Amino acid sequence: MPDSDPSRVSELEEETRRLRRAVEELSILNAIGSAIGSTMDLNEVVELIVQESVKNLNVEQAAVMLLQQDEAIDPFRTMARKAHSGNELVPFRFGQQLTGWMLKNRKPLLINDIQSDERFQSVAVSDFPIRSLLSVPLRAKGQMVGLLNVFNKRGEEGFTREDQRLLSIIASQSSQIVENARLYEELQRRSKDLEESEQKYRALMQEASEAILLAADSTKRIVEVNERAETLTGRPRERLIGRTLAQVLPIPELEDPETYDKIAESGNLRLTFSSDADGEHRRFDLSATRVTYGAHRLIQVICLDVTEREKLADHLRDHAENLEREVEAATKDLRTSQAKLVQQEKMAALGRLVAGVAHEMNTPIGTINSNADTLSRSLSVLRELTAGENAPEQLKDNKRLTKVLSLLDDISRINKLACERIVSIVGSLRNFARLDQAELQMADLHEGLDSTLTLVYHELKNRIEVVKDYGDIPPVRCHPNQINQVFMNLLVNAAQAIPERGEIRIKTFQEGDMVKVQITDSGVGIPPANLERIFDPGFTTKGVGVGTGLGLSICFKIAEDHKGGIEVESEAGKGSTFTLRLPIPKDVSAEGTNERG
Numbered sequence: 001m002p003d004s005d006p007s008r009v010s011e012l013e014e015e016t017r018r019l020r021r022a023v024e025e026l027s028i029l030n031a032i033g034s035a036i037g038s039t040m041d042l043n044e045v046v047e048l049i050v051q052e053s054v055k056n057l058n059v060e061q062a063a064v065m066l067l068q069q070d071e072a073i074d075p076f077r078t079m080a081r082k083a084h085s086g087n088e089l090v091p092f093r094f095g096q097q098l099t100g101w102m103l104k105n106r107k108p109l110l111i112n113d114i115q116s117d118e119r120f121q122s123v124a125v126s127d128f129p130i131r132s133l134l135s136v137p138l139r140a141k142g143q144m145v146g147l148l149n150v151f152n153k154r155g156e157e158g159f160t161r162e163d164q165r166l167l168s169i170i171a172s173q174s175s176q177i178v179e180n181a182r183l184y185e186e187l188q189r190r191s192k193d194l195e196e197s198e199q200k201y202r203a204l205m206q207e208a209s210e211a212i213l214l215a216a217d218s219t220k221r222i223v224e225v226n227e228r229a230e231t232l233t234g235r236p237r238e239r240l241i242g243r244t245l246a247q248v249l250p251i252p253e254l255e256d257p258e259t260y261d262k263i264a265e266s267g268n269l270r271l272t273f274s275s276d277a278d279g280e281h282r283r284f285d286l287s288a289t290r291v292t293y294g295a296h297r298l299i300q301v302i303c304l305d306v307t308e309r310e311k312l313a314d315h316l317r318d319h320a321e322n323l324e325r326e327v328e329a330a331t332k333d334l335r336t337s338q339a340k341l342v343q344q345e346k347m348a349a350l351g352r353l354v355a356g357v358a359h360e361m362n363t364p365i366g367t368i369n370s371n372a373d374t375l376s377r378s379l380s381v382l383r384e385l386t387a388g389e390n391a392p393e394q395l396k397d398n399k400r401l402t403k404v405l406s407l408l409d410d411i412s413r414i415n416k417l418a419c420e421r422i423v424s425i426v427g428s429l430r431n432f433a434r435l436d437q438a439e440l441q442m443a444d445l446h447e448g449l450d451s452t453l454t455l456v457y458h459e460l461k462n463r464i465e466v467v468k469d470y471g472d473i474p475p476v477r478c479h480p481n482q483i484n485q486v487f488m489n490l491l492v493n494a495a496q497a498i499p500e501r502g503e504i505r506i507k508t509f510q511e512g513d514m515v516k517v518q519i520t521d522s523g524v525g526i527p528p529a530n531l532e533r534i535f536d537p538g539f540t541t542k543g544v545g546v547g548t549g550l551g552l553s554i555c556f557k558i559a560e561d562h563k564g565g566i567e568v569e570s571e572a573g574k575g576s577t578f579t580l581r582l583p584i585p586k587d588v589s590a591e592g593t594n595e596r597g
Contacts, residue, residue: 042181049174053150056170057134057163060152064138065099066182067146099147102135106144108168109135112158134159136171140179148174211303213245217290220244220260220299232275232284232303245301250275251286263288263299282307335537336557361426365419372415379408442585443480445517446470449506452487459495464502471509476582482558483582486566489551490519490578497523497576513584514564520577526570534568555580 046064053062101119102109111117112132131152138146148171153159202224205212211228215221225240233240233248246254251273253259271286284303291300383405386398453466460466476483494504502522509516526534535556552566559566563583570576 042178042185045174045178045181049148049170049178053148053167053170057150057167058154059134059150060154061150063147063149063151064178065147065149066138066178067103067144098133098135102137102147106137108137108164109133110159110161110164112153132158134163134167136164136168138171138175138178140175145175145179145182208302210305211284213240213248213301213303215245215299215301217260217297217299220246220254222248223298229303232305245299249273249286249301249303260299263290283310332537332553336553361422365422368415369419372412372419375408375412375415379405379412440477441480442475443478443483444475445473445483445508445515445582448480448484449487449508449517452484452491456488456491456495459492460504463500464495464498464504467503467505469505469507471507473508473510473515474584476515477585478562478582483562486555486558486580487517487519489555490580493551494519494521494523494576494578497521497525499524510584514581515584517580517582518577519580520575522575525572525574526568526576527572531568531570535566 049064050062053059098109110133114130114133133149133151134153135147135149137144138148148167150159150163150167153163205224205226208226208228211232212226213222213229214224216223221242221244222240225237229240230236235248240248244254251271253271271288273284273286275282275284283306285306287302287304289300289302291298386401386405449468449470453460491504498504498521504522505518505520507518507520509518535552537553556566559580559582564581566581567579568576569579
């Protein structure tokens with residue numbers, strides 16, 4: 001036998017070692033494949049990978065670490081096995097600095113002396129001391145899904161590249177199986193969640209106060225209902241399942257395919273309908289929405305009974321309208337009362353002013369009257385002296401003197417007439433603005449009318465003729481200044497209604513137990529649309545700055561306060577007639593009537 005070639009022997013030995021490694025690797029892969037392939041439980045798969053890694057790489061501990069979707073290590077999916085603890089699996093914490101390096105670089109990491117590695121000198125792991133480590137990525141479909149780690153190689157030689165290659169083979173064989181198991185677990189979890197969600201939904205659906213119907217989107221046929229839907233439709237569940245929505249709900253729109261197109265476009269649809277299924281007419285709001293449960297696309301119909309809500313809304317609306325009317329009436333009364341109070345204050349102030357002015361005017365008027373009388377007497381004496389037998393010749397029949405004496409007579413007469421006019425006006429003012437508001441008094445309405453006419457003379461002179469047709473009327477019990485205020489307002493309004501020249505007719509008469517004062521003008525009249533609002537506070541047809549729209553409303557309130565009233569008759573273009581009614585006191589006899597003309 002020839003001598004063996006040393007190089008050939010070395011090659012054969014190396015080939016034998018490669019074959020032995022290949023057999024071992026195949027054996028490991030077969031063992032892992034057959035063991036792992038028998039289960040889809042993720043915990044069991046992780047346990048088998050850890051066991052095979054510890055056994056075949058002769059290490060103290062191994063760990064599988066899975067990444068979540070956000071690439072955060074899931075500590076509850078990290079499992080480890082110590083060689084001396086049998087088959088016991090325990091949770092394992094891996095230093096964040098190490099996992100951070102792996103997440104960043106995504107390639108194998110081999111360290112035999114971690115304390116001397118500058119990259120990880122600050123690693124602090126509390127579970128057990130790490131001297132050396134070997135970590136390789138777990139990849140599925142080209143994506144890293146986790147890490148396969150082994151720690152603390154037994155013996156003194158440490159981890160080798162062969163160890164790295166073997167661990168990579170184990171990782172390659174395990175990665176897809178781990179990912180499949182994880183996906184299976186996720187599927188199981190989601191299925192369970194979906195089932196629980198469906199159970200909760202069914203429970204909520206049955207407990208809901210609304211009627212709920214679920215229909216298949218493709219066929220529009222009902223697949224589920226709750227008890228409220230049975231009550232709404234008047235049919236039990238078994239008679240609803242399988243029927244179309246249009247067959248069980250009295251809504252014409254549900255028969256139109258465009259209705260469902262609208263649901264598909266906008267995601268929801270709202271309708272209102274009525275039902276008499278339970279023997280009582282009720283109103284419902286319907287909300288239809290397209291929803292997805294698992295692989296099923298459904299139309300969810302919710303019907304809310306709004307009968308009581310609409311009744312309540314109607315009641316609230318009526319109540320609000322009543323309140324609005326009451327507030328409007330109260331506001332109107334308040335405005336009228338406020339205006340009346342202001343007017344009363346004005347009248348009181350006017351009364352005090354008039355009383356003071358009259359008092360101050362009496363003395364100068366008396367002086368003027370006295371001087372006029374003295375002048376008149378003096379002129380008479382002077383005329384006698386100039387006309388007597390003893391009069392100087394130059395004064396007799398002196399035309400110039402006669403003219404002067406005549407002029408002085410005219411001046412004296414005019415002064416006396418002016419004084420009488422002033423006295424009359426002051427008297428009218430005092431009569432008009434009497435300070436007698438506290439108590440009702442018997443008053444002569446004719447006297448009040450005459451006093452008021454004196455005061456409104458400036459509105460009437462030169463263009464309006466006043467015709468007085470005073471009848472036999474008794475005095476009435478009233479607040480004279482308030483009634484005079486009504487006369488003033490009606491007369492001024494009548495004058496302002498006559499654009500140029502015209503006539504105001506004042507007529508007084510008794511009718512039953514009422515005294516009536518009619519003031520008729522020949523003005524432009526009042527349009528029919530304004531007649532209903534003529535006594536409303538604030539209503540006016542006058543221009544800006546002419547009146548406040550409160551005069552007639554105050555007159556109306558004064559008449560009501562005196563147990564009387566005011567009516568108006570008008571025809572556009574022909575004038576208006578306002579009639580003031582005041583009650584005759586029961587204790588006033590017919591003898592108490594008077595006539596003024």
